[in-house]
Amino acid sequence: MVPLSWYLTLGAVLFVIGIAGVLLRRNVLIVLLSLELMLNSVNINLVAFSNTLGGYQGQIIAIFVITITAAEVAIALGILVVLMRNNATLEVDEVTILKG
Amino acid sequence: MEQAFFLFVAVVATASGLAVVMARNPIHSALALIVCFVQVAAVFLLLRAPLLAVIQMFVYVGAVIILFLFVIMMLDVRKEIRTPFLKRWTAVAVTIVVLLAAEMFALLLLGEQWQTPSFALKSGQMSSVRELSIALFTEFLFPFEIASVILLVALVGAIILTRKETN
Secondary structure: OOOHHHHHHHHHHHHHHHHHHHHHEOEHHHHHHHHHHHHHHHHHHHHHHHHHHOOOHHHHHHHHHHHHHHHHHHHHHHHHHHHHHHHOOOEHHHOOOOOO | OHHHHHHHHHHHHHHHHHHHHHOOOHHHHHHHHHHHHHHHHHHHHHOOOHHHHHHHHHHHHHHHHHHHHHHHHHOOOOOOOOOOEOOOOHHHHHHHHHHHHHHHHHHHHHOOOOOOHHHOOOOOOOOOHHHHHHHHHHOOHHHHHHHHHHHHHHHHHHHHHHOOOOO
């Protein structure tokens, strides 16, 4: 039997890797991919707790997380395509249009 | 047996997660993320959640990453990226990451309640799709409807965002 703490540790490791990607990378596509990794590690935690406590709530919340992620990716990639069309850059530190 | 399988899956997931963050080419990142998501689906199977494993494969691997790959191939990412990592604020970012990691692992490794036997995972059958869907359509009906509205908004929003101005 795999103990619960192993699943939580795997989730924490993936979350830390994802947050390192979000904070350190320059390419906005890789930042978005790291964001997906973080959302997935949260899903691991939710399903692990759902299995341990013997309910369905965790799995259902994980389904909602996946749904919202799909919507977020569609909007984010749309914004990215428009940004690329107007600005022709993918580097997060060169996108400063909102700065007055 | 199950522990060995979990360890294998966890090692592959961590390695491919590191590859996502370290790769220079966004396409390599996306392909590594596919590997990572398949491992997470295997973890869901180990957790007796077969429906979530299938949704993970369909939605993440089949839709989200493929959408990413389409956009990566549409945009021009071929120009060599000399500095893949941010130049400024690196020390601050590394400090934040290290602090967060230390905090999470301290909580996980020092916390007593994750090791107690009362939290031992139940062995036995997979959780049934039938009971899951009954809960989804009765107890969680309102969030379900809200999620469908959010998906509709995302659909319309993505089309309107990427439409060319016609004036």
